[in-house]
Amino acid sequence: MTKQKPIAEGLFTWPAAQPALLGSRCNDCGIVSFPAAQSCMACSGQDVTVEELPRRGTLWTWTVQRFMPKAPYHSDETEQTFQPYGVGYVELPGGVRVEGRLTENDPAKLRIGMAMDVVFEPYRHEANGDEVIGFFFRPAA
Amino acid sequence: MDVAIVGIGIHPFGRTPSRSGLQQGAYAARLALKDAGVAWSDMQFAFGGSASAGSADALVNELGLTGIPFINVANGCATGGSSLISAYNAIKSGEYDIGMVAGFDKHDRGAFNADPEALGIGRWYGELGLMMTTQFFAMKIQKYMHDYGISRETLAKVSEKAFINASMNPNAWRREPIGVEEIANSQMVSDPLTKFMFCSPSEGGVALVLCRADQARRYTDTPVYLKAATLKSRRYGSFEVFAPSQALQQVDGPTVDASRAAFEMAGVGPGDIDVMQLQDTEAGAEVMHMAENGFCEHGEQEFLIQSGATRIGGRMPVNTDGGCIANGEPIGASGLRQVYENVLQLRGHAGERQVPGNPRLAYTHVYGAPGISAVTLLQN
Numbered sequence: 001m002t003k004q005k006p007i008a009e010g011l012f013t014w015p016a017a018q019p020a021l022l023g024s025r026c027n028d029c030g031i032v033s034f035p036a037a038q039s040c041m042a043c044s045g046q047d048v049t050v051e052e053l054p055r056r057g058t059l060w061t062w063t064v065q066r067f068m069p070k071a072p073y074h075s076d077e078t079e080q081t082f083q084p085y086g087v088g089y090v091e092l093p094g095g096v097r098v099e100g101r102l103t104e105n106d107p108a109k110l111r112i113g114m115a116m117d118v119v120f121e122p123y124r125h126e127a128n129g130d131e132v133i134g135f136f137f138r139p140a141a
Numbered sequence: 142m143d144v145a146i147v148g149i150g151i152h153p154f155g156r157t158p159s160r161s162g163l164q165q166g167a168y169a170a171r172l173a174l175k176d177a178g179v180a181w182s183d184m185q186f187a188f189g190g191s192a193s194a195g196s197a198d199a200l201v202n203e204l205g206l207t208g209i210p211f212i213n214v215a216n217g218c219a220t221g222g223s224s225l226i227s228a229y230n231a232i233k234s235g236e237y238d239i240g241m242v243a244g245f246d247k248h249d250r251g252a253f254n255a256d257p258e259a260l261g262i263g264r265w266y267g268e269l270g271l272m273m274t275t276q277f278f279a280m281k282i283q284k285y286m287h288d289y290g291i292s293r294e295t296l297a298k299v300s301e302k303a304f305i306n307a308s309m310n311p312n313a314w315r316r317e318p319i320g321v322e323e324i325a326n327s328q329m330v331s332d333p334l335t336k337f338m339f340c341s342p343s344e345g346g347v348a349l350v351l352c353r354a355d356q357a358r359r360y361t362d363t364p365v366y367l368k369a370a371t372l373k374s375r376r377y378g379s380f381e382v383f384a385p386s387q388a389l390q391q392v393d394g395p396t397v398d399a400s401r402a403a404f405e406m407a408g409v410g411p412g413d414i415d416v417m418q419l420q421d422t423e424a425g426a427e428v429m430h431m432a433e434n435g436f437c438e439h440g441e442q443e444f445l446i447q448s449g450a451t452r453i454g455g456r457m458p459v460n461t462d463g464g465c466i467a468n469g470e471p472i473g474a475s476g477l478r479q480v481y482e483n484v485l486q487l488r489g490h491a492g493e494r495q496v497p498g499n500p501r502l503a504y505t506h507v508y509g510a511p512g513i514s515a516v517t518l519l520q521n
Contacts (some may be wrong), residue, residue, distance in 0.1 A: 008265035024388075031377075034386035035263065040376040042388070061287075063279035064332045065270060072257065072267030087276050089387065096386045101269055107332050112287050123269070134269055 007123060011035055012135055013052065019120045020052035021135060030097035032096040034109060045131045054092045056140060059114045065103050067118045076124045090137045103138040115140035143394045144232045145357035145364040146519070148177025148350030150485050152245070152344055154468040155314030161196020162471070163446055165346035166204035166245030166461050169474075172349035172359055175239065177281040177360045184350075186240035187211040190220035190228045192472035194247040218420070219372060220244060220507020221347070221476025224369045225517060228351050238353050245346035248470030260511050274422070274510060277382040279331035282425025286333065289440035291428055293333055297325040298446050299424035301337050306453060309464025309493035314343055338424040342471025350483075363488040367449065368502075368518045369406035373398040375512030382510045395514035396420075396433040396506065397493035402505075404435065407418040411435040413487075414518075415500030416486045417457065418479035421464040431459065434516070455516035458496050461486060472509075480517060488521035 006014040012021045023032045026040035027047040033040065035049045068082040077083070085100030088110070104110055104118065116137040123134035150172025152165040155416050160168070171433040174181055181204045190213065191195030198211040216223040221244045228242045255274070257267040266272055285291060301321050304469040307313035324337040350360070357364035370487070378392035404410055411434065419434060420426035428442045436457055437445055445451060462468065465475060483503035485491045504519045 004441060007268060008263050011263070012267060033387065061280040061284035063276050063331075064329075065276060065284060066329050069267075069270050069273055070251065070266060072272065073270045074268040075270070085270065087271060089279070089280065090390065095391060098386045099271055099384065103270070112284065132458065134265075 002129055002131055007132050007134045012120060014120065014133060020055055021098060021118055022050055023053045024048040024050050027032070034096050034098050041062055053095045053098070055118050057090040057116055059091040059110065059112055059116050059137075060089040060091045060097050061112060062086055062102065062110050064107060074124065086110060088137060090118075101134070101136050103136050109139065142233050142235055144229050144351055144367045145354045146349050146367060146480070146484055147297065147352050147357050147360040147364055148173040148175070148179065149481050150176060150348045151312050151478065151481050152346035153312045154471065154478065156347035157344055162191055162204065162245045162344060162346070163199055165344060166191065166197065166200055166243050166348070169245065169346035170200060170204055170241065170243050170348040170421070172351050177350040179239070179350060181205050181358060182207050183239060184209055184241050185237045187243060188214050188224040190214040190216070190241040190473040191244065191246050192217070192220065194245055194473070195455065197243060197245070197473065200243060217513060218472055218475060218509070219507050219515040220473050222370070222507050222515025223372055223476045225349070225477070225480065226367070226372050226515065229367055229370045229467030232351060232353055235427055238356060238414060239350065241348060242415045242477065243346070243348040244473035244477045246473040247344040248342035248471060250342070255383070255510065257383070257430055262385060266385055271385070272383065273331075274382050275331045275334070278423045278426055281380060282423075282429065283333060285429055289343070291326060291440070291443050292384060294321065294425040295428065295443055295446045296333065296338055297321045299374050299407065299421070299427050302452055303421065303463050304322035306461055306494055307467030310383060310462045313463040313467050314469045315463070318471035333422050334425060338466070340422055340465035341469050343471050343476045344479065345468070345471040347474045347481050349477060349480060363521070365475070365484045365487045365521050366411075369403040370515070370517045371399045371406065372403040372515045373385050373402065381512030383466055395512055396430060396508050398467060399514040399516040400434040400506065403518050407518045407520070409502060411499070412502045414457075414502050415498070416461060416483065417459050417494045417504040417506070418461070418464065418482055419459055419506045421460055421466050422470070422508070425465065427459060427464065427509065430506060430508065434454065434504070453494055453496055461491065461494050461496060476505065476507040479507070483519050487519060
């Protein structure tokens with residue numbers, strides 16, 4: 001049976017009924033970092049609490065990656081099967097702007113300010129067949 | 142103690158299969174020594190950098206083993222600027238009278254592939270395909286165009302100017318003029334930026350001989366004085382390359398900080414500058430850096446570029462040697478290329494691409510990963 005595992009531990013809750021990205025909030029200055037860190041980039045404080053980030057936000061800026069990156073890029077694709085992918089920063093209210101891949105790669109369907117939801121989907125397979133789960137932002141329905 | 146640049150040397154940028162990066166650095170170093178009328182054995186110290194072509198201090202194997210302190214500098218795109226600041230401080234302190242700054246590189250073809258873990262970012266960031274400087278620049282100009290009304294044609298015009306200026310620079314890599322239409326319609330790399338709007342990793346070398354200002358006339362009739370050299374890294378809240386997240390509240394980036402510090406150090410303002418070399422990793426970067434360095438308000442670039450103000454002969458000439466777009470970016474040498482060009486311009490030796498009206502003050506600016514900027518201000 002195919003097993004699923006997150007692309008990195010601690011990046012988002014997994015497995016979970018309603019997975020979410022994980023950030024760290026500084027208990028001294030209130031600033032949120034993603035991914036969760038052990039100290040605060042804003043004030044150097046080390047008293048931080050890991051919390052789930054909001055699942056919906058707005059697209060702050062975006063682009064489309066048109067060529068296949070070199071390593072450390074690691075997907076199931078080859079130069080022949082590569083598909084351009086969207087990349088953007090999504091502003092999560094009360095939290096932070098998170099950079100991530102977009103499920104949409106058509107510039108005509110991407111607009112600064114549009115609502116986006118974070119989703120967790122299979123990204124690639126390990127040699128043993130396990131599915132590696134990544135996080136993506138999808139235009140809200 | 143003020144500091145002067147009394148010798149400059151360059152190895153042509155682009156692709157030189159017959160010479161290693163180190164040999165290109167040595168070539169530039171020999172020209173700089175000759176330009177100042179000195180020997181390598183006269184150098185009391187050296188700072189140098191190379192990202193992909195070995196240790197800069199291996200230059201001593203080419204130039205001679207004289208026992209001087211040669212310090213390797215590694216600071217991404219600000220490597221050259223960082224070497225220069227180090228040399229500036231070494232002379233200013235009174236410790237040394239004369240020394241060299243050198244930078245060279247030789248990169249593989251294609252986009253840089255940076256290692257996320259070397260920058261303290263998880264491997265997942267690269268695996269997902271986010272570890273690309275090209276994406277950052279594309280997203281920054283995308284947002285900027287949205288906020289300040291910069292058009293795609295203006296981006297193409299930046300590249301058009303780069304190739305026109307490079308056509309008058311025998312040391313540039315891409316010296317064939319390319320029209321606005323062809324630039325705009327070339328292969329899309331990362332929306333809204335096309336192939337001809339980006340610089341590419343390349344090869345080249347630059348070296349400078351610096352000395353105490355009060356001894357400069359021993360070596361040259363045309364000394365150029367380093368009035369300011371600053372380096373800043375990012376503060377919390379600035380929008381930077383290789384950032385898995387960024388703050389909701391944005392603050393000024395390292396370019397703004399380095400620029401302000403340089404103007405303060407030199408006691409002059411942006412309006413006093415006669416010629417400027419600004420980091421143009423891609424066409425949008427040049428547009429944004431014009432404002433970030435204080436040369437115009439955000440959004441004014443649309444008119445300035447469309448009206449030709451940034452061309453040679455315009456009222457604020459930018460990247461007179463073709464910039465990174467036409468020279469490519471050998472990381473170790475790139476920032477020093479800007480200084481080389483400004484020294485030529487201030488000496489009045491820039492030939493066909495000489496900025497008219499005897500320029501007196503010249504400005505250089507680099508920006509690079511993971512959010513650093515270096516600025517220099519030169520005066521003749």
